[in-house]
Amino acid sequence: MSEREKILGRIREALKVKAPRPGSHGDPLVQAAAEPPVSHARDWLPSVGASVEEQFAMFARNAADLKAEFQLFAGRDELRAALVSLCAAEKWRRIASHGGELTDFACQAIGLPVTLTDRGYDVQAMEKCDAGITECDALIAQTGGVVVNSRGAGGRALSVLPPHHVVIARREQLVADLPAAFARLQSKYAPDFPSMISFITGPSRTGDIERILVLGAHGPKKLTILCL
Amino acid sequence: MSSFVSQFKTLAGEKTRDLRHRQVIRTALRSYEVVRDKRKAAFQSWEFARQAAAETKWEAVNHLDTHLEALVAKLEARGTKVHWASTGAQACAIIAQILRDQKAHSIIKSKAMTSEEIHLNHALEQEGFTVVESDLGEFIVQLRHEPPYHIVFPSMHLTRGEIQDLFQKELGDAPSDSPEELTMVARRVMRQKYLTADVGFTGANFAIAETGMISITENEGNARLTAALPKTMITLLGIEKILPRFADLALFLPMLATAGAGQPMTCYNTMYSGPRQPGECDGPEAWHVVLLDNRRTELLADAEQRDALHCIRCGACLNVCPIFRNVGGHTYGTTYSGPVGSVITPHLRGLQDWKHLSNASSLCGACTEACPVKIDLHHHLLQNRRNASVSEPAFFERLAYKLFSIVANEPKFWSLAKKLGWLTQPLQKAVKGSALDPAKAWTKTRDLPPMPKESFKDWWRNRK
Numbered sequence: 001m002s003e004r005e006k007i008l009g010r011i012r013e014a015l016k017v018k019a020p021r022p023g024s025h026g027d028p029l030v031q032a033a034a035e036p037p038v039s040h041a042r043d044w045l046p047s048v049g050a051s052v053e054e055q056f057a058m059f060a061r062n063a064a065d066l067k068a069e070f071q072l073f074a075g076r077d078e079l080r081a082a083l084v085s086l087c088a089a090e091k092w093r094r095i096a097s098h099g100g101e102l103t104d105f106a107c108q109a110i111g112l113p114v115t116l117t118d119r120g121y122d123v124q125a126m127e128k129c130d131a132g133i134t135e136c137d138a139l140i141a142q143t144g145g146v147v148v149n150s151r152g153a154g155g156r157a158l159s160v161l162p163p164h165h166v167v168i169a170r171r172e173q174l175v176a177d178l179p180a181a182f183a184r185l186q187s188k189y190a191p192d193f194p195s196m197i198s199f200i201t202g203p204s205r206t207g208d209i210e211r212i213l214v215l216g217a218h219g220p221k222k223l224t225i226l227c228l
Numbered sequence: 229m230s231s232f233v234s235q236f237k238t239l240a241g242e243k244t245r246d247l248r249h250r251q252v253i254r255t256a257l258r259s260y261e262v263v264r265d266k267r268k269a270a271f272q273s274w275e276f277a278r279q280a281a282a283e284t285k286w287e288a289v290n291h292l293d294t295h296l297e298a299l300v301a302k303l304e305a306r307g308t309k310v311h312w313a314s315t316g317a318q319a320c321a322i323i324a325q326i327l328r329d330q331k332a333h334s335i336i337k338s339k340a341m342t343s344e345e346i347h348l349n350h351a352l353e354q355e356g357f358t359v360v361e362s363d364l365g366e367f368i369v370q371l372r373h374e375p376p377y378h379i380v381f382p383s384m385h386l387t388r389g390e391i392q393d394l395f396q397k398e399l400g401d402a403p404s405d406s407p408e409e410l411t412m413v414a415r416r417v418m419r420q421k422y423l424t425a426d427v428g429f430t431g432a433n434f435a436i437a438e439t440g441m442i443s444i445t446e447n448e449g450n451a452r453l454t455a456a457l458p459k460t461m462i463t464l465l466g467i468e469k470i471l472p473r474f475a476d477l478a479l480f481l482p483m484l485a486t487a488g489a490g491q492p493m494t495c496y497n498t499m500y501s502g503p504r505q506p507g508e509c510d511g512p513e514a515w516h517v518v519l520l521d522n523r524r525t526e527l528l529a530d531a532e533q534r535d536a537l538h539c540i541r542c543g544a545c546l547n548v549c550p551i552f553r554n555v556g557g558h559t560y561g562t563t564y565s566g567p568v569g570s571v572i573t574p575h576l577r578g579l580q581d582w583k584h585l586s587n588a589s590s591l592c593g594a595c596t597e598a599c600p601v602k603i604d605l606h607h608h609l610l611q612n613r614r615n616a617s618v619s620e621p622a623f624f625e626r627l628a629y630k631l632f633s634i635v636a637n638e639p640k641f642w643s644l645a646k647k648l649g650w651l652t653q654p655l656q657k658a659v660k661g662s663a664l665d666p667a668k669a670w671t672k673t674r675d676l677p678p679m680p681k682e683s684f685k686d687w688w689r690n691r692k
Contacts, residue, residue, distance in 0.1 A: 003312040007467070007521050011293045014529035019290060022282040022535070022602060036472070037283035041479040044277040046270040046492070062492065098509075117509045123423060123457060143482070143493045155510040156456035160449045160496075178478040186474055193439060195306070195502040195511055196455070199481065201493035204449040208365035208383050209391055209407035211256045217364055217411055218418060219449020219496070 041179050048142050048176045055141035055176055062144025066202030067215060069224040070144075072171075079168075079228055080109040086224065087112065090164065092130040096121070098154025100135045102168040102228070107133065117154040123161075132162035132220070136169050137197075138184055139225065142177040145201030146225060147185065151194035159200065160219040169227045232561060233584045239559040240588070249385065249556060256384050257547050263490030264544075270492070281483055282602040285538035288437075288470040292528065295437035295470045296519070302440020303517055306502030311518045316346030319520050323348065323429075323462055324355050326516050330460050332357065332426035336418075338444070338451035339363035340431025341379050341541060342464045342520055345563040345576075348429075359429075360421050362450035364414050371398045377557035379564060380488050380543035385556060418450070428454035428512065432465045433540065434480060438473045440501055442517065445484055447495040455500060461512035463500075466520050468528075468537040480540065487600040488542035527575040533608050536571050538601040545595035545605055551588050560585065567595035571608040574616075583616035643685075650679045 001009075024030035049055055056072060063070040073079045086092075087110045096115040097103045107114045110133075115125050126132075134153040136146045146167050150156050159165050175181050185197060204219030215221050243249055268274045288295055300310045313319035327335065335352065337359055343349065349359045349370075361370040365382035369375065371394055376382030383391070388405040395402035401413050430451050434443040442463055444451045455461055471480060477497070485491040504511035527537055546552045546566030557565045562573045562582070570585035586609040595605040617625070635641045653676075659665045661672040670676075682690075 003314050003318065006314055007312050007519070007525065008293050008296070010521070010525035011296070011467075011528060014525055015290060015292065017529070017531040019286070019531040019534040022286050023279060032283065032287070036475070037280040037287070038473070038476050038479045041277070041280065041475075044271055044273040044280070045479070045482060047272050065492075120509055127419065127423065145493055150505075150508050150511060155508060157453070157510050160452040160456065178482060179475065182475045182478045190439065190474075193441070193499075193501045195505045195508060196498060196500055198452065198496055198498040199493065200496060201491075202495050204447070205495055206364045206411055206448050207489070208363070208368065208381065209386075209410055210388050211259055211381070211384065212388075212407040214408050214411040216415065217448035217450070218362065218415060218453055 038179075042177060045177060045179075046142055052171075052174065055174055059139055059141040059144055059174065062141070063202075063225060064144075066144050066223075068144065068202050069222070070227070071225075072227045076105065076228065079105075079226060082226060083109045083166075086166070090130065094129045095131045095133055096126045096129040096154075096158055096162055097133040098135075098158060100152070100154075102135050102170070103133055103154075106166070106168050106226075117158050123157070126157065126161050129162045131164040131166050132158045132160075133166045133168065134159050136167050136173065137188070138181050139169055139174045139227065140176075140178060140181050140199075141174060143199075143201050145199055147181055148198050148200060149189075149194035150196035156196050159198065160204070163216065163220055164222040164224065165200070165203070165220040167223070167225045169225060171227060174227075230581050232581050235561055236559060236584055236588070239561075240555040243556045243559055244554045250554065252385060252387060253553055253556060256381070257553060260490055260547050264486060264547075265490075267486040267490050267492060271486070274486075277479060277483060278600055278602050281479060281600055282535075282538065284471065284476050284479070285540075285601050286535070288472050289468060289528070289534060289537045291472075292467065292470060295472060296467060298437040299435050299440055299470065300519075302437075303502070306440065306505065308502050308515045308517055311516060312521075313518055314521045316520070316522050317351075319346050319464060319518050319522070320348055320351035322518055323464070323516075324352060324357075326460070326462060327352070327355075327357055327427060330426060330514075332460065334358045334360065334421065334425045335427045335429055336421055336425035336454055336458065337361050337366075337429040338431065338446065338454040339366050339382070340429070340464055341376075341563060342431050342466050343429070344375060346464075346520065346522060348464070360418070360425070362418050362421070362454060363446070363448060364411060367414055367418070368394065371395075375558070375563070378543060378546060379541055379566075379569075380546075385558075422453050422457050425458045427460045427462060428456075428458035429462045429464070430454050432463055432469055433484065434471050434477065435465055435469045436471055436474050436477070436499070439499075441474070441499040442501075443477060443481075443497060443499045445481065445494045445497050447489075447491075449496055452496050452498060455498070455512070456510060459512055460514050460516070461503065462516045462518065464518045464520060466522075466524060468524050468539075483600045484540055484542050487544040487598070523576045527572060530575065532611055533571065533575070535601075535603050536568065536575070536605075536608060538603055539568050539572070540601060541568075542600060544598040544600060548594040548598045550590055550592065550594070555588070567605045567609070568599075568603070571603075571605055571612065574612050579612070579616055580620055583612060586610075586612035586616070643683075646679075646683050650681060653679055 203223040206217035392405040503515035
């Protein structure tokens with residue numbers, strides 16, 4: 001008998017004795033609701049405003065709490081100007097990015113040599129880049145975070161290896177809360193999900209030394225979210 | 229007395245008297261409580277969220293076989309190699325074999341309590357592999373050759389000065405005691421390791437049956453790098469980490485972050501559904517997922533305490549526990565410390581050897597209240613006490629209760645005992661707290677209340 005069969009056998013044997021459902025106080029007649037327990041999660045998680053303006057305001061507040069930069073632009077000219085000044089202020093010399101409508105625009109605006117990840121890349125070269133520029137799947141008002149994936153955001157390393165992660169997003173990508181973000185991912189990709197989906201909530205951090213917050217533990221020290 | 233009990237008692241005595249240690253822990257946990265309460269208050273209903281989380285984990289654990297089969301089928305369909313391990317030794321052997329097949333030399337590891345549970349680092353080092361912990365806290369305790377102090381904050385018992393000295397000694401690089409600079413030292417050291425590691429090793433926080441995904445929660449980005457750069461990735465997954473649906477994460481991720489560290493969301497919550505897929509530019513060529521039982525099925529067989537498998541390892545019960553705060557994490561001598569460790573360790577390592585942990589509790593219930601998935605922790609401690617005394621009653625305890633029942637059932641014996649107690653009281657004072665005192669565990673640091681010369685019964689009888 002394989003280990004798989006042995007383990008599954010032990011599980012089935014163990015589950016012959018029923019455990020009481022939480023909240024049933026041992027009453028076997030208490031039945032689960034037909035819908036999954038988390039289907040009302042939206043009513044319990046932190047509240048989010050109904051209008052898009054309120055949601056952007058909340059996203060901005062949450063991002064600021066997380067020490068991420070967030071800017072909302074009226075048009076592409078403003079975005080271009082912001083990228084140029086960011087590049088000058090941080091003295092970037094080389095950036096990494098991936099092919100995409102927004103990232104192509106950003107790389108062109110910055111005008112520096114680019115390590116593109118789309119057809120494979122040299123890890124050492126990416127490590128020496130000053131910033132990684134990606135698109136994303138969603139911005140989440142409730143958390144102030146973004147969602148990236150390995151197919152649409154230049155692979156697994158681009159959003160964590162360079163010291164500054166810049167996300168270029170569109171307004172329509174804002175979702176109110178976490179349940180909406182998961183629903184969007186599921187409807188967009190299921191069953192063929194990208195091999196990695198990452199919810200990024202602020203720049204990399206650690207509190208492992210005396211519980212004092214330090215940014216840039218392993219991943220980027222800075223996270224900038226620029227939204228058109 | 230088993231060696232585990234005497235070790236626990238000795239260390240607990242030392243640590244509770246160590247005021248510096250107590251100060252470090254209290255300061256760290258005080259700030260935790262403040263931010264956690266703020267985050268809990270941001271929920272529209274933390275209580276309803278807890279209830280839903282408990283019901284979701286109940287569903288997962290009580291249909292574990294079907295969920296595991298669904299998970300494995302989905303993982304394998306996308307090219308992930310799944311291994312099953314009944315014991316820790318089997319899991320270590322499977323992982324060592326993967327490393328040998330890959331001709332690997334260096335392994336970079338992100339934080340995984342399951343790997344501590346099976347002593348993976350030790351097993352791999354014996355086989356000649358180099359294992360580097362990448363989580364900062366784990367890296368620090370690895371340099372000190374000690375186990376993690378806390379399941380979420382491995383190095384919370386150390387001060388910045390101690391970490392500076394450690395880095396100076398082990399790495400030859402510690403410009404100051406600033407947490408920022410020390411973190412940057414570790415970042416630099418680790419970057420080189422990442423670029424050269426052959427294999428990346430991770431743990432897992434959740435496994436999603438519906439979509440065949442492993443979800444990893446972390447703040448530093450080290451697990452992200454571990455799953456991105458090396459060409460082989462290995463994930464060790466305790467079989468109880470199952471969640472039924474993808475959408476369940478919408479509740480569990482913020483709850484884990486809030487209960488664990490008082491964050492709205494942990495910095496990186498990443499779902500992996502396979503090795504590098506066609507059309508993707510990076511990621512491991514091969515991904516091995518090792519499913520670990522290691523006596524979890526024994527805990528599963530105990531329907532009364534089955535909900536202990538709902539644990540999401542947030543560490544909230546440790547943080548609020550008055551015992552943990554005083555004796556500290558290392559005193560337990562277990563992989564999982566604090567209340568949840570005291571509940572599950574007797575199941576994972578043997579009841580008789582670890583029953584003393586269930587007595588190291590004031591039964592105040594702070595753990596049960598803190599638990600985001602509503603595990604009935606303090607009642608499980610009581611059940612462990614009961615199970616231990618039923619399975620192997622102590623001779624002296626049985627004798628003592630037998631004698632007490634004889635005395636308490638016979639008025640003549642009872643009044644005699646009262647008189648004897650009053651008469652022998654000065655004798656007790658002479659031996660108080662010494663080896664001769666039968667009640668020394670209590671009287672070493674306390675006085676017995678004096679017995680009155682006249683009992684209530686006598687006073688009642690003679691009152692006129």
